Amino acid sequence: MKQLLKDHITKTVSLTDEEFDYFFSHFKPQSFKKGQTIISVGDKVDCEYFVISGCVKAFYINDDIKMYILQFAMPTWWTSDYAALYNQTKATINIDCISDVELLCLSNADREKLCAEFHQIEHFFRWRTNKGYVASQKRLLSFMNNNVKTRYEELLALYPQLYNLVPKHLIAAYLGVSRETLSRLYNS
Amino acid sequence: MKQLLKDHITKTVSLTDEEFDYFFSHFKPQSFKKGQTIISVGDKVDCEYFVISGCVKAFYINDDIKMYILQFAMPTWWTSDYAALYNQTKATINIDCISDVELLCLSNADREKLCAEFHQIEHFFRWRTNKGYVASQKRLLSFMNNNVKTRYEELLALYPQLYNLVPKHLIAAYLGVSRETLSRLYNS
DNA sequence: ATCCGAATGTGATCTACATCACGTAAGCAA
DNA sequence: TTGCTTACGTGATGTAGATCACATTCGGAT
Numbered sequence: 001m002k003q004l005l006k007d008h009i010t011k012t013v014s015l016t017d018e019e020f021d022y023f024f025s026h027f028k029p030q031s032f033k034k035g036q037t038i039i040s041v042g043d044k045v046d047c048e049y050f051v052i053s054g055c056v057k058a059f060y061i062n063d064d065i066k067m068y069i070l071q072f073a074m075p076t077w078w079t080s081d082y083a084a085l086y087n088q089t090k091a092t093i094n095i096d097c098i099s100d101v102e103l104l105c106l107s108n109a110d111r112e113k114l115c116a117e118f119h120q121i122e123h124f125f126r127w128r129t130n131k132g133y134v135a136s137q138k139r140l141l142s143f144m145n146n147n148v149k150t151r152y153e154e155l156l157a158l159y160p161q162l163y164n165l166v167p168k169h170l171i172a173a174y175l176g177v178s179r180e181t182l183s184r185l186y187n188s
Numbered sequence: 189m190k191q192l193l194k195d196h197i198t199k200t201v202s203l204t205d206e207e208f209d210y211f212f213s214h215f216k217p218q219s220f221k222k223g224q225t226i227i228s229v230g231d232k233v234d235c236e237y238f239v240i241s242g243c244v245k246a247f248y249i250n251d252d253i254k255m256y257i258l259q260f261a262m263p264t265w266w267t268s269d270y271a272a273l274y275n276q277t278k279a280t281i282n283i284d285c286i287s288d289v290e291l292l293c294l295s296n297a298d299r300e301k302l303c304a305e306f307h308q309i310e311h312f313f314r315w316r317t318n319k320g321y322v323a324s325q326k327r328l329l330s331f332m333n334n335n336v337k338t339r340y341e342e343l344l345a346l347y348p349q350l351y352n353l354v355p356k357h358l359i360a361a362y363l364g365v366s367r368e369t370l371s372r373l374y375n376s
Numbered sequence: 377a378t379c380c381g382a383a384t385g386t387g388a389t390c391t392a393c394a395t396c397a398c399g400t401a402a403g404c405a406a
Numbered sequence: 407t408t409g410c411t412t413a414c415g416t417g418a419t420g421t422a423g424a425t426c427a428c429a430t431t432c433g434g435a436t
Contacts, residue, residue, distance in 0.1 A: 060329055068332040070325060083322045115314070119307045126303070126314035129321050134271045136324040137258060141248055143331050144256040144364035147392075167413065176332035181393055183415055335422075355383060369423050371385055 001029065001052050005104060008050075008076050012127050013120040023114060023121060027104040032097045039081055039095040047105045048080035054101030055165055059173065060093050069174040072098070072162060078128065098166060148177045149185055189217065189240050193292060196238075196264050200315050201308040211302060211309060215292040220285045227269055227283040235293045236268035242289030243353055247361065248281050257362040260286070260350060266316065286354060336365045337373055
């Protein structure tokens with residue numbers, strides 16, 4: 001668990017063992033069972049999460065009780081309601097567990113403290129969000145430009161493990177399409 | 189011009205006058221006329237741009253020659269092909285000028301140098317990308333959840349100045365809708 | 377003023393996808 | 407086993423928005 005985070009961080013920045021140990025000491029391990037909720041709409045959000053094992057979904061539910069999935073987070077991915085976390089507002093999305101899950105939890109206050117204390121850590125988090133921003137722009141463009149079939153193929157090409165890991169109706173909710181349409185689509 | 193950037197930066201971090209002057213010395217002012225191109229698909233991208241005056245659009249053109257606008261950038265906004273800039277790859281989007289435009293140009297190398305030299309500057313750029321990431325996620329969600337009319341009203345509520353500044357067919361290209369549909373929409 | 381191209385409006389038709397309805401199969405607890 | 411819930415398949419029908427075609431209006435250049 002410690003090693004997974006260390007490998008992840010040191011792909012981007014180099015920390016001494018002491019620095020990493022100090023960094024790591026701010027993370028709180030948490031375990032969840034399949035189906036459990038990590039963040040609910042309306043919650044106060046003060047942590048972000050680094051996924052160690054399992055898979056969570058971050059999703060929005062609209063007034064018609066339709067679900068849209070913003071992110072599947074798998075091992076070495078970070079997740080939270082970042083709008084709520086950064087702006088200190090209530091959660092507008094939910095995060096729950098698709099499988100049994102182990103997480104490392106880092107509070108907003110601790111992240112900011114660590115960023116202020118270690119330039120390298122600030123650098124890491126800048127780099128991480130840069131990646132996220134670029135990925136998000138790319139997904140937006142795919143949404144505008146591509147039909148459902150193309151988006152489905154793109155998704156499976158990028159994350160083949162999702163095919164077995166995640167029920168099809170959740171894939172549909174990620175693609176922003178009805179489960180019926182998705183079903184018809186790959187049976188042809 | 190210098191003051192606009194200074195006010196923008198100091199909303200997030202505090203720099204001494206000397207620090208800011210040093211920071212500012214890495215920016216190169218550039219002027220463009222309406223219709224001119226700043227970045228074309230296939231270009232080597234090594235700068236990002238801080239908009240001083242005017243408005244640019246960052247857009248993608250697909251094989252059917254349909255245009256999708258990723259961003260309108262107005263004064264105090266930053267723009268570039270960030271995927272290309274961060275990964276040192278060729279541009280996959282275009283950026284051109286909707287009006288006469290003044291920019292401050294900052295190279296990727298200089299940004300990284302400044303970030304490494306000044307912790308506060310790294311902090312600023314982390315904060316900036318955080319904002320961008322959250323906004324991008326929000327737009328993605330709106331795309332999945334809302335119909336064109338709602339997205340149009342959302343856009344004008346957020347950026348009322350766009351209504352007069354930008355031709356309607358570009359608004360349509362931002363919303364990911366045909367200009368005909370948009371026209372019918374607000375004439376009712 | 378005159379010209380020309382860009383921007384916009386509007387009808388007719390087409391289509392990708394949603395929605396509704398109903399079915400079957402698989403997992404899981406009592 | 408039974409019963410229940412969740413996942414998934416598939417037909418019939420509805421609809422938001424795309425596409426095509428053509429008219430009109432506006433703004434800039436000469």
